[in-house]
Structure formats: C-alpha cells, structure tokens
Amino acid sequence: MIPHADEAITRDGKALILAYDHGLEHGPVDFDPNPATADPERVFELAGHDAVTALAVQKGVAEAHYDDYADDVSLLLKLNGTSNLWMGEPDSAVNCSVEYADELGADAVGFTLYGGSNHEVEMAEEFRDAQEAARDRDLPVVMWSYPRGQGLKDDTAPETIAYAARLGLELGADIAKVKYPGSPEAMEQATSMAGPTKVIMSGGSKTDDLAFLQTVKGALDGGAKGLAVGRNVFQRENPEQILDALEAVIFGGSEPREALREANGEVHDAALD
Amino acid sequence: MIPHADEAITRDGKALILAYDHGLEHGPVDFDPNPATADPERVFELAGHDAVTALAVQKGVAEAHYDDYADDVSLLLKLNGTSNLWMGEPDSAVNCSVEYADELGADAVGFTLYGGSNHEVEMAEEFRDAQEAARDRDLPVVMWSYPRGQGLKDDTAPETIAYAARLGLELGADIAKVKYPGSPEAMEQATSMAGPTKVIMSGGSKTDDLAFLQTVKGALDGGAKGLAVGRNVFQRENPEQILDALEAVIFGGSEPREALREANGEVHDAALD
Amino acid sequence: MIPHADEAITRDGKALILAYDHGLEHGPVDFDPNPATADPERVFELAGHDAVTALAVQKGVAEAHYDDYADDVSLLLKLNGTSNLWMGEPDSAVNCSVEYADELGADAVGFTLYGGSNHEVEMAEEFRDAQEAARDRDLPVVMWSYPRGQGLKDDTAPETIAYAARLGLELGADIAKVKYPGSPEAMEQATSMAGPTKVIMSGGSKTDDLAFLQTVKGALDGGAKGLAVGRNVFQRENPEQILDALEAVIFGGSEPREALREANGEVHDAALD
C-alpha cells in the first residue's frame, strides 16, 4: 500500500463500497428476491447516495452506464471475476486490463485473490501485473482477499481472515476486503495484521437491518475502515434507508439502533426500543 | 457494451446475422442436405439481401471473398472457432486477431464464450484481449454466449440462457447471441438480465418455415433484438423467401403467417390458412 | 486464402512441391532405402527440375544450402515439425518464425495442423500467428492439414479428408495439403469443400511408378491442383524420370501410361502396354 493512495474511494479514511458484480459471479439467481435489481441503472442511482464512496462493477456494466453517472459516482472497476457455472479449484478470469479501466474513468481497481487455491500462485502473479499497472496510473488497489480452495477447511476462521488481511499488506493492496471473522476481536486480529493497509468487511448475504448494522459496528470496533456491500443494500425495498443508517454508523460513529431509528425517520419502530 | 456501438451491424436497433462458420465448427456434414451450400460465394450473395445486417464468417472465408462483396455486405468476423474432430472440454481456438479482422474490412467481431467449461477462465481472458482491441478500433463485439461443459446439465434451461445473456453484459459484449430458451417468457428473463446489451437468438438446426418464424417471433416478444441464423436459411431451396419473411417479422413487426404469405407471393399456401 | 497469393509456388495454378522434412519427422530410417538421399544437396539439385514448383524443407536445411540454389528453386519453408522419438497426442514444434523464414529467402511458408488432436486448439492459434505474419510479408501459406489423434478413427476417410480441406479454407491457407482419400470422387468431395483454397495431394510412401501416377491423376480428376511428394521421388534410382512423368500428368494433362512412356524415353517398357 502507498500512504494516501486510497483517497479517491474513501472519505475521512473510511469506505463504503457498493459492490455489484453478482450478475457475473452468481448469475441471475442473486436478483431473484427483487428482479428489478438486475438493472444496473438502479444501482448506479443508489451509488449516488452520499454514503457510498465507490461502486464496484465489471467492465461491461461500466461501459454501458458509467458515463451517465461519472459526476456522482466513484468507479471501482473490478478487474477479475468469473461465473459459477464451472467447477474446480477457485480461479478468476482477468476480464479487464488496468489500461482500459483507466480509459473507462475508473477511480480505483479491484482484484480477487483466492489464497489457498491451487491457482494462488498464478492469481498472485496476475495481481502483480494489475497492481503495478495501477501504480503507474495512480489508481488505488482493492484486494478481495478470499482464501478458499482445496487447502482451506474454514474460510472465515479468525486465523484465515487474519492471513487474508496480511496478504493485502504484503502484496501491495491499499485496501483489503475480507469476510467478517465473527467478532470484533477476530476482526481486530485481522486489522492488526494488515498494518496501514485498510481492511474492510465484505457484506455477505442479506440479513435483517439491525443484525447487519451490528455486524458492521463490530467490524469497525475491530479496526475495520468500512464495508463493501451488495445484496444487503440493493435487495432491500428501501435501500436508501439502510444507506442512511450505514452512513451514520461508519462515518458518524452512531450506534446501530440509533442510526436505524434516524434513518427510519419519524416512524416509531418498536423493534428498535 | 458501449451505447450505439452496434450500429454497424444493426438496423433500427435490430439484427439479422447470417452465420456461416459451419464448415469449421461442424465440418462438411452440415452441407450434406444441399452440397452447393459449401460454396461460400452462394452465402455471400444471400448476405446481400436487405434483411441481412451482417454476415459472420471465419478469417479464411473473408480473405477469399469479402473484397467482392464489401459494398453490399457487412462483415462480422468470427475470431475464434474450432472443429468438432477432437474431444474434451469445450474450447475454441482464436483463429484471427482483431488487427487482422480490421485489415480485412470487418465491421464487427464475434467471439464464442463457453461459460461453464473448464476453459471458461482462459476463454474469458482471450475475450478480454479481443474486446479491448475491438474497442481501440471502434468495432462492435458480438458474444456467442453458449454455456456448456462438464458443469452444465441443460444448456438451454431458462436460468442458463439468462446467465449467458448476463455474461454478455458483464464482460462487455454489445450483442449477446444465445440459444432460444424455449418460450417468450424465458427469453424475457434473459433479455432483462442483459441490460442494454442486445440479445439475439441463435437459429439452431433447420425446421419448417412457420415453426421457425414463430420461434423468432417468440424471441422478439421476449425482448430479443433479432436473430443469428445459418442452416435455417442457407439450407433452404429458396433462402431469399425465408429472408423476406424474416425481414417482415424482425424489422416490420409482421405476424409469422402473414409474413410467410407475403414472402411466398401470389402462391396460395393452404398450410398458412 | 487470398486470391493469387499462391503464385510464387505454383505454375498455371498448379503445384508440384518436393517435400524433404523426413529427417526431422521420421528420422534416418526414411533414408535407409537409399542412404545418399540423406544429403540435402541431392534434393536441392532435384528441386531445380522444371516440374518442381517449390521445395519444402525445415529451417536448418535452408540455412545450409538455399543460398546456392536460390536462383533455381522456390523455397517453401516448413515452419513447424517434430521428431517421432516421443509419444503422445500429435503436436508439432514451431521451429522457425515467419520473420526468419523471410530472411532466409522463403517464397512461401508451410504449417502442419493436426485437426482432431487434443493439441488442435493450440496448433490452430500458432497457425494464426504464422498465417498473419505471412500475410504481412506477402508469403503464401500452405497447410499440411492432417487430422489425427485420439478423436480420429480413420485419418484418410473421405469425410475426414473433406473436413481437412475445409479447415484449410476456413483458417486462411492458400493451399491445403491432404492425404489422398482413396478415389477421385472422394477427392472431389474434399476439393469442393475447400472453395478457392487449392487442394494438393500428399505423396505418401514409395509405390511403383504407374500406380503412383495413376493416384496423382485420380487426385487431379477430383479437382486437386497438384502434389506434394517426397519419398516417391527422392528415393528412386531415377528421380528425374518420375519428375518428367509428373510434369506431363500435372501440367501437361497426359495420361499416366503415356507420361511414363515419354519419360522413359526410347526404352520400350512392356509393363506400360
């Protein structure tokens, strides 16, 4: 990591990245709960919310829509990714060059590394090329650091997430995106391993509002600098509301209950008492 | 996809692509029903029909004949392809560089991606190189998005075709060519996944006129922007007739029966009553 | 194929290519019947015969001798090839770049494609690079189109040879060299698949004069544009005689018996009556 390199996609040193590459990674099934979310424009609109520091998409989605939102949205172009149609040791195709990401107006690039996969060595070398090309263009680098594969028994064990975070530091990521290891203490272990590389929590599948915000708060308490979130925002009826609450928690330091209450506005919500 | 990029091979936003790479992909057996169709010139003549927005061929066929037809035919150069002489997980050789396609006068390039194959990652990376080189030359990109391989049980299942269409969007194709998933509703699912990437239906093996046109109509009703067709046109006795009918259905909005009747001209055809 | 591209190694649209890469492909055993034939100079001398439109050799043989024969011999540099010392799916090393072939004074380049091999995809991509580099230098391209490998049951079946010839057309060869499929009718099937790509027959192992010439005549009757021959010429006692006869059959349209009689001169040969 390069000090201050991440500033194009952080605010006050913190990040809330809206991630929207589910159409590639998981396929249409991820849009089933709310089919309208298959439309990227909906998510570009959401990404204009003040809370969002960057929107992560694949090349084709950026080509189609980014021009219309360039003033309001910071683009984190995800360079690799693959479908789940095939089987085998985790791997990820490099779908976009850094040069082209830059042409598309990217403010940062993202790259998945499956540490522990039999393809780790190959992926790390692809990461090197991307990372150094990004340095040439002053683009910050976010690593999706997701250990998985034949050698991994538990891919959210505290020691695995701590190792994942350290890989971000050692290999030169400015931000490492990791799964939540289950507790603030475990997240603390991970962030202490990452040195000055910022660690952000990966949002995971959709849960209820309060539980989700409490997890985010736990991650922050453990030293995480924010969140990358997809389904937990875009699959909701009222995604702006949860973004309001996330903004309060991440940037405003609010408690989850309080943040939710404010985000819900006047409506009294018994569940939050 | 880049807005408007496909205009060199569409008309009013719609496409009728005549595909003629069967000699490579399937071999001489595909010409057996009508041996004269092995002669590419016959197909270049056909491609001059007003209905046809582009002719898709491999490099060698373009080298041999395109110069004679450049005024009347838009060339969609298919960059990869392979014989069916060998066995193994689906893969496709990149037989032509984008640079050379451009030299040959191509108006667009085509590329097969076998999502779900063990070679998906490698093919996606080859697609990246081709797609970005095409962008440099302002050539639209058509993806033959055909999930198949070890991991696929049913390669025309609605959810598979929907995923195929989404891959076109995510990876940066301007047009995604997919198999017909069996119903307008299933095609609707696919086209809604592709965002602004145009989806066109792949013609498949030869069927009777009306059934074929009704399938095409079903695809259009499901949001498809046209058709890529080979044997269903070039193997017919009267290929111009079916092209007339396709033109009426795709660009004129006609009903299949009506379109056929008009294409057949004065001749009364009881089967269409 | 590019119209007229082959003219550097054809005469009146026909070709008689003397092939001499047996030392690499089969090893010294191919010279056993006549050890003096191991000396390349002997074959360069032969290649000066009027009947021969090109001599096909590997890089090292060209380096050693071509300078001395450049005025009288057209050089077809064979770019790939391999020994038969190893076992495994058919493959062929690219032993010479097109750039260097050009420096050596090549008039054309040759390339083997083993359609049907598990290495077909890789070989086709190597062919692409060679073919496009040859186009840049206006060098005609001859494909040794030899389906073989795990997937092939009968590598001289008519449908296999027809597919082989088609691969030449589709992938951009100016001339496709195929095995003789057994009859003029089968050769006709192959040549009709190749469109304007010229098909020439591969000479095979040594047979007697008349049988050999009759096979060549059969190939020509089936639309072949000539012959690539090695052992059937250079292993004979009187190779010039068979070249005289081949010239009469291929370029003069003679019948095999007549051609042989003339080539044998005054000597009456009962076997030809």
Place this chain on the structure above:
Amino acid sequence: MIPHADEAITRDGKALILAYDHGLEHGPVDFDPNPATADPERVFELAGHDAVTALAVQKGVAEAHYDDYADDVSLLLKLNGTSNLWMGEPDSAVNCSVEYADELGADAVGFTLYGGSNHEVEMAEEFRDAQEAARDRDLPVVMWSYPRGQGLKDDTAPETIAYAARLGLELGADIAKVKYPGSPEAMEQATSMAGPTKVIMSGGSKTDDLAFLQTVKGALDGGAKGLAVGRNVFQRENPEQILDALEAVIFGGSEPREALREANGEVHDAALD
C-alpha cells in the same frame, strides 16, 4: 555473480540481512510469540541498527514504509513468495517486478529457488528474467536457494546444501542464502562449491542466544559471509542486544560468549561463564 556487485548490501564483504517476509510465507502464526512484531515499523526501526546491512521485505511492506527509512536502511526487495495456505509442490509467485523494485528504491533483489521441486525449471526461468533485469539496473541478486519438493529426502543434508550453494553460483546470484547444514565442515563444503558467490546462512526458527550465536560462528568458520535472520531477532524481547552480539561475531570476529557478554553490558550472566 559479478565481482563487487553485492557491495550495496554488504559491509567489509559480509552481510547481516534482516528478513521479514513471514507474514506472507507463514502467516500471522509467526507473530504469535510477540504480536507487536506484526507491525512492520518495528522491524524497520530495528533495521536501522548498525549491524544490519539490509532489510528483506515484500513489495507491499516496502511501499508502506520504506520512504520513511530510506536514509537508514538498505532495502532488499524479495521478488517472489507465497502463502502456506495452499498445498502442492513448492512454488513461489513472482509478486514484484525488478522495474518496480527499483522504483521503490531497492538496493538489491531477492528470489527463492526451490531446486528439486517439480516447478524448478519454471522457477529458474523466472529467476533468469529477474536476474537479467537486475543486472540492467546494477542491483545485486540474492538467491534463497532452498532445495525441496518431491525429489528431496533431506533438505539440510550437507550434499543438498552444497548443491544449493552451487546453484547460486551457476545461475548468477551474487549471494546465496542457504540453510545451515549442521556443522562448519558441511558449511565449508557448501562455500567451496559457490566459488566467489557469497554464501550466507539462513537463521531458522528461534533458539536461545548462545546456541544461535554459536551456529552463526560455525557458519562463518565454514566460510559463510554472514547471516539472514528473522524470528531469531525480531521475536526477542531485546532484539538490539542480539544484533549487538551478531555484529561482534560477524564483523568483529568475536567469540559468541564474549560477544554476548559485551552485548548484555554490565549485567553478569552466569550462564555465559
């Protein structure tokens, strides 16, 4: 090796390299005995000690901190490395190009070669590229020469270490870092094989002060030119003390007991009598 090339990371022809890539190679577990050692800054501080001739780290750690220590610390950028999350024949990803190492201010580059691994050929070719790029930039090259893999029964046997040292010479390393082969005599065998390539001993896991210094002295007696050490320094309570002692032994020629006594200062230490 190039005579005098190593001078940027040696003093009087000797080296004490502080190695700190455990976070990548072994993961957080290596910091467990003293969690504060996970912080790279602590190690950069240590590396400012007079005894240390270079600090070896991966790219990301250098990016984050080297600018602040460039005046006091010589940087040995380790170009390859991998996590131990995966299983399989030993291999190592090339995580940093020589070009970028140079941009980061590296004084030398380091590269692991697992001789004996099924990946040896590939790693040696990667080493070639790195070594020649380093020559272009006048950067000395340190090889971590660690035979291991399927073919190796005992990776610290004297003949294995001797072979490891020889690989350093033959392949062009200026310094070869090898495991201690167990005795000064065995080290003598290794250093005599390396010709003018300097051999340094690899520090291994943490042992007690005197035993450690005696091993170092044994290595020096066997012709080694110094030490690369990680945990045996940074995991101690008083790492400066052991660095003082190492300096006395390596550069001052002191006996281990004497060196330790001086390093411990006034405090009388019965164990050293």
Place this chain on the structure above:
Amino acid sequence: MIPHADEAITRDGKALILAYDHGLEHGPVDFDPNPATADPERVFELAGHDAVTALAVQKGVAEAHYDDYADDVSLLLKLNGTSNLWMGEPDSAVNCSVEYADELGADAVGFTLYGGSNHEVEMAEEFRDAQEAARDRDLPVVMWSYPRGQGLKDDTAPETIAYAARLGLELGADIAKVKYPGSPEAMEQATSMAGPTKVIMSGGSKTDDLAFLQTVKGALDGGAKGLAVGRNVFQRENPEQILDALEAVIFGGSEPREALREANGEVHDAALD
C-alpha cells in the same frame, strides 16, 4: 547451420570444447574425485591451453570469471540446464538469454535438446527463439542433442545418435554434440545424417587415457569434427597432458598411442608400447 558460422569456436574446422556445467547438471558429486576442480578458475586456466577452442559454462560462472580470461578463452555460453535434484521427464531451464550471453562476451551459445522427451516440443520452441536471436548477433549455435525420456529405450543406439545428429541439421545448429554411439561406423552414420552441420562427440565420464583417446580417434574416423569434454580432462591430475594428446589427435592427426607418448614427454610408458 550457416556455412562458416562456427569459426569463432573451431580451428581448421575442428573443435575441442571444454565443458564445465557439471556443478549445475550433476551437482557437487562430480567434483568429489578432485575437490579442487569445483573452483571455476582452475578450469578457466585450463581453457587457455592451445588445444581448447571454447569453454562451455553457465551464465553465473561466466559472470564471475570470464572478464579475466577473455583474451585467452573463447566463451561458449550454455543457455539452458537444470539440476538433477528433481525427477520427471527430461527438461531444461533456459537460464540465460542470448542478449545477455552476448553482453557477457560469448563467442557462441549452447542449448540442450532432449529429443524424445515429452518436453521435446517445448524445448524445440525455446531452441528456435535462442537460435534466431543468435543469428541476429552472428553467434554460432551448438546443440547438445541428447535424446532421452519416456519414449527412448537406448539413448546411445546408433540409430538414436544418427537421429540426434540430424536434429542438429534440421533445426539449425552449427554444431551438434552427441554421445559416442560405440563405433566409428555408427559415428559415420550420424555424421552422414548431419550434412554440413559439424558433429562432435560428448566426452562422457572419466576413463583411462588411452581408451579415451582411442574413442576420440574412432569418432574422428567416423567423421566427427572434434570433442566436447569435461570430467575426462578436468578430473585428471595432469589435465594439460591429456589436452596435449587430444590436440595431437584432433588437430594433428596423430595416432592415440603416439600422441600420448609425446604428451607424456621423456617418460617411458610401458603401457603404451
């Protein structure tokens, strides 16, 4: 091969190459009979002997010492090579680029090809790159042509050595280094296959003086143009003596007994009567 290209490392068309890459290929065990031979300088001194037309070493040994001997020794830089620590089909890492060999002052380059190995195709393609780069720099090319691997039953059978020599010619080597096939007649078969490519005999493991010289004489009688020798020279007590004798046999045409007697000087040696 290019006529006269080899002159930088031959005298009167003959070669005596001192080979010294045993430290890489076999490891320290090859120096056991005479440990002082592990020191490259000793061999560089020897290579100054008038009989020696070139010294073959790996990159690192050349870097360390060649500058001091450049006036007296012709350098044949061996480009590939590998340790015997690993197991598997024969292969060899390319440890030095031709560009760098040239920078180091090489007069020629050497390259091993294991014909018959499953890696033959890959090695032949690496040879192509090296050979063509050497042509660009007017550096002669010596092929270590050593058939071995899964497909080979007897790697010194006359037909195998003859094939090995032919590979040298076909692929563009100026000199082919082969094992001695057992008799002058078998060597004659090999040299007749190599055309103008010079064949030299590989020295093999250490034998007694007279037997060794008689084998060399047998190779010359079979048309070989000299010898590449390592252990049979450098492991002797009096290596200059055997070089004197080899000079007499190779360049002076002496009989082995006579040559040995002269080389041994005044001393009467009963064994030679």
